[in-house]
Amino acid sequence: MSKIAYVIAGSEGTGGAGLQADLKTFEKLGVYGVGTITCIVSFDPKSGWGHRFVPIAGQVIADQIEAATSAHALDVVKIGMLGTPETVETVATSLRQQPWRHVVVDPVLICKGQEPGAALDTDNALRSDILPLATVVTPNLFEAQTLSGMESLETVDDLAEAARRIADLGPRYVAVKGGAGLPGDEAVDVFFDGTDVTVLRAPKIGNERVSGAGCVFAAAITAELAKGTDVADAVSVAKEFAHAGIAGRITTEAPFTAVDWHS
Ligand code: PXL
Numbered sequence: 433m434s435k436i437a438y439v440i441a442g443s444e445g446t447g448g449a450g451l452q453a454d455l456k457t458f459e460k461l462g463v464y465g466v467g468t469i470t471c472i473v474s475f476d477p478k479s480g481w482g483h484r485f486v487p488i489a490g491q492v493i494a495d496q497i498e499a500a501t502s503a504h505a506l507d508v509v510k511i512g513m514l515g516t517p518e519t520v521e522t523v524a525t526s527l528r529q530q531p532w533r534h535v536v537v538d539p540v541l542i543c544k545g546q547e548p549g550a551a552l553d554t555d556n557a558l559r560s561d562i563l564p565l566a567t568v569v570t571p572n573l574f575e576a577q578t579l580s581g582m583e584s585l586e587t588v589d590d591l592a593e594a595a596r597r598i599a600d601l602g603p604r605y606v607a608v609k610g611g612a613g614l615p616g617d618e619a620v621d622v623f624f625d626g627t628d629v630t631v632l633r634a635p636k637i638g639n640e641r642v643s644g645a646g647c648v649f650a651a652a653i654t655a656e657l658a659k660g661t662d663v664a665d666a667v668s669v670a671k672e673f674a675h676a677g678i679a680g681r682i683t684t685e686a687p688f689t690a691v692d693w694h695s
Contacts, residue, residue: 435462437509438508441467442471442512448643454510454650454651456648457648457655458655466503466506468497470493471514471515475686477685493522501530507531509532511538511562512650516554520554520557534567535567536567537569537603537650541555564601567605569598569603570609570649571598571609573611576591576608576609581597592622611645619634637675640688648673
């Protein structure tokens with residue numbers, strides 16, 4: 433029987449991030465992918481590639497989850513962009529209908545090009561309704577700062593402290609993606625397993641952030657967990673996999689590159 437990984441996330445129209453990146457990751461890591469769409473993001477090339485965002489109606493999201501969970505015996509799920517407090521509530525209610533071995537939450541608050549602060553109500557809903565259901569959470573620097581309530585995250589110790597504080601909100605495992613965001617030559621992420629902190633390092637590949645890198649990291653953790661890999665090993669496989677995707681990134685007509693493994 434093939435291993436199945438499930439993702440509940442937004443569609444991103446250029447194909448670089450969101451559900452599209454998640455399903456590509458599942459495929460590349462050898463698991464069967466099942467996806468539920470929560471919202472549709474279409475960057476607008478006519479206006480600086482700004483965000484056009486359309487939420488999917490709650491009932492339609494609940495119906496998709498019902499279809500997916502009835503067709504397959506799913507026990508590992510990734511939660512990506514939810515986008516509105518209503519969607520957070522719908523997804524939380526659906527998730528509570530069955531036990532999960534792992535719920536991997538990528539707490540997407542804003543995407544490239546969006547203003548910080550645009551998502552405070554969604555942030556609060558995510559913190560109160562989704563994080564308590566999560567076993568693994570993968571915030572980037574901005575999300576880790578918001579969720580931990582810390583003033584700024586500038587050092588590896590800050591990342592570790594943020595991870596501990598976020599673990600207090602529910603998830604046992606926290607991987608904070610420092611990415612290219614900390615000073616220095618290395619992309620540094622921190623993994624907290626409830627007891628110990630592990631620092632994951634890889635050489636930085638340029639300083640720009642690459643669209644989809646965060647989605648791919650969390651999706652790769654999810655694929656590995658679906659295969660039965662333990663969480664710490666799943667996180668290190670994901671770090672390598674995301675690193676390879678950034679190294680092979682493609683340029684696009686949009687002002688960001690996108691994760692890929694071909695070049
Ligand atoms: O990379 C974060 C992200 C996740 N999900 C969707 C997105 C984005 C960023 O653009 O559009 C749907």
